[in-house]
Amino acid sequence: MLNVTIDGVRVEAHEGETILSAARRAGADIPTLCWMKDINEIGSCRVCVVEVEGQDGLAAACNAPVFDGMSVRTKSPRIVEARRFSVKTILSKHRGECTTCKRSGTCALQSLASSLNVGELEREPDYRREAWDGSFPLQRDASKCISCLRCVAECSKVQHCSVWDFSGSAGQRSVGVKESLSIDVAKCALCGQCITHCPTGALTERDDIDKVLAALADPDVLTVVQVAPAIRTA
Ligand code: FES
Secondary structure, three states: EEEEOOOOOOEOOOOOOOOOHHHHOOOOOOOOOEEEEEEEEOOOOOOOOOOOOOOOOEEEEOOOEOOOOOOEEEOOHHHHHHHHHHHHHHHHHHHHHHHHOOOOOOHHHHHHHHHHOOOOOOOOOOOOOOOOOOOOEEOOOOHHHOOOOOHHHHHHHHHHOOOEEEEOOOOEEEEHHHHHOOHHHHHOOOHHHHHHOOOOOOOEOOOOHHHHHHOOOOHHHHHHHHHHHHHOOO
């Protein structure tokens, strides 16, 4: 076992364990946004940054492994400022307009911005605009996507559908339907799990989802109807 100190609290950790995992055992409260345990530990949003004694830069707690004798601070003015910077960077590419967003009140980004006291940005955000098939039960708004890849990970690693994919590297990533297919031919199972795991309003269901699913209620599309409740709980 490895000995690690988090905010002065000593905990044992195992080889390969992340700072985030050990820190939670020590009672530390580190925010996360892109992270999903075991399936999306890409360290992209950097809202989980912490200070590691002896290191100049900040570490992403969600994917930096612990080492024996490591001492970590999860709270300091520098950390708060870095997290605020990360959230502002994300917001600079996100169409806010929270008051009209379906996810207002349940949006992880909105909640994080509020807890870090990040208000209006100095510049208008520069977000993506993409057309979407409004007749499909699942709706995607690219202007709200923060490229956290949670939908990609959930769809490919858990649901084994791989409807979503991304292109570009860190900072320039964009998410879309795999191979730029139209969503209606991408073999989406309508499980709703990408909606559930999307931290913003980028993925939602149609407002009239019940009507849409009722119209689909014939034996040929029984699978769609059976999995529909997963969408409604998103
Ligand atoms: Fe750690 Fe996103 S939660 S980088």
